Amino acid sequence: MxxxxxxxxxxxxxxxxxxxxxxxxxxxxxxxxxxxxxxxxxxxxxxxxxxxxxxxxxxxxxxxxxxxxxxxxxxxxxxxxxxxxTVPAAGNRVLRVVSGWVHDPAFQEQDGAPAVLAFDGGFAELVRRYSGDMTPRAVLEELERVGVATESDGVHLLRRSLIAGDDHERLAIFGEGVSDLVRTMDHNLSGGSPLFQRTLSYNRVPERWLPQWRAYSAERCQALLEELDDWLARADADVSGEGMDEPLHRTGVSVFQFEDPSGSPEANDD
Known part of the structure; x- marks a missing residue:
């Protein structure tokens, strides 16, 4: 080299x-x-x-x-x-609870939608099955804090993804996301069987287009991630109950949008 x-x-x-x-x-x-x-x-x-x-x-x-x-x-x-x-961040286990709620038929309505769960019944069982040793009340408080669930005549799932609410969570996501990207690039540069990695980039987009682009790309990317989530959840050992005797791996897809003025150092590197 x-x-x-x-x-x-x-x-x-x-x-x-x-x-x-x-x-x-x-x-x-x-x-x-x-x-x-x-x-x-x-x-x-x-x-x-x-x-x-x-x-x-x-x-x-x-x-x-x-x-x-x-x-x-x-x-x-x-x-x-x-x-x-060090004990893993609570946010990781809360994500597992949301995933179980979305994908495990035991916590779904007949049409496949996440069910409204009685706190001391279905929700407590959901937490027991997917969060490890966290208490149902602690999980619910965290889900309510980040706007994912609410308790009103049962516990309702409001949306299926977590959004970081404070600087600590955003920095944790920053560390994990950049680490995943660098690992993928290192793997691909090492000559092994390549992992998917693509970038779409235009350098001269007028500023007036950016609000529409942000909204459109966010909508399409969210739909794609939910589709991939539905597919991959079938293979998750916690959800399927299968494969626990095999080596387990962490895998997924990360999507992000970027913007730079055309005169910025980053844009000028292209």
């Missing part, structure tokens, strides 16, 4: 880092804090993704691979080990 500061890879990396730097500065993350996170990511990647057949690389080997000192590697490895096993 080409080395230096002006290779196709480093040019692509700069395009990633430019908007990331803007986001970090807006949220008060200085360079030194970011650099520390980059070091830890290097150590974790070297240990997890380049381990030998029988064991992970030693601190010395990790130091050679990453260019960090053995002292730094040991400190950063211990940091990562300390946060392993």
């Amino acid at each position: 080409e080395r230096g500061n002006n290779t196709p890879l480093t040019q692509a990396l700069y395009r990633i880092l430019r908007p990331l730097a803007r986001l970090l500065l807006r949220n008060g993350i200085a360079y030194q804090q970011f650099a520390e996170l980059v070091k830890r990511a290097y150590v974790d990647a070297a240990r997890e993704d380049f381990q030998g057949r029988d064991r992970k690389p030693s601190d010395s080997r990790t130091a050679v691979m990453t260019g960090l000192t053995r002292k730094d590697v040991k400190r950063l490895r211990e940091q990562s080990e300390a946060v392993n096993g």
Whole structure:
């Protein structure tokens, strides 16, 4: 692979880092804090993704691979080990509840629509089946907070997708979404069986068209995601009750819209 500061890879990396730097500065993350996170990511990647057949690389080997000192590697490895096993965000389990409500026939009307559930009956069973150890009241409060469900003569599902309500949730979605995209691109660049990745882009659209485009693209993308959700839910082990004895994988599709003035640094890179 080409080395230096002006290779196709480093040019692509700069395009990633430019908007990331803007986001970090807006949220008060200085360079030194970011650099520390980059070091830890290097150590974790070297240990997890380049381990030998029988064991992970030693601190010395990790130091050679990453260019960090053995002292730094040991400190950063211990940091990562300390946060392993952290309880998953409650939002992930709430999403599972919504998915079960939409796709599990036990919680649907005869026409397949999500049923209105008695709190102490069907809703409690839904939460028990799909949320792990969360209480029905805690799940309902979270669903009401994000505008997905309401309790009035039973618990009603208002819509089938969650929208982040606060900065903490938006940043969690940011981390997951960008990570998924980079993993997909890395997989495709590695020469394996390619995962689907396409982009539609026009560079000279008058501003007056943007409101219509936002509304139209949001409508069409939401319809597509709901169609794909219906298809993929049939394969989900929690919903189907099948395949629990097989290796399980996380998979899906991410859709997002982007906009830049034609004079912006991002647009000028094209």
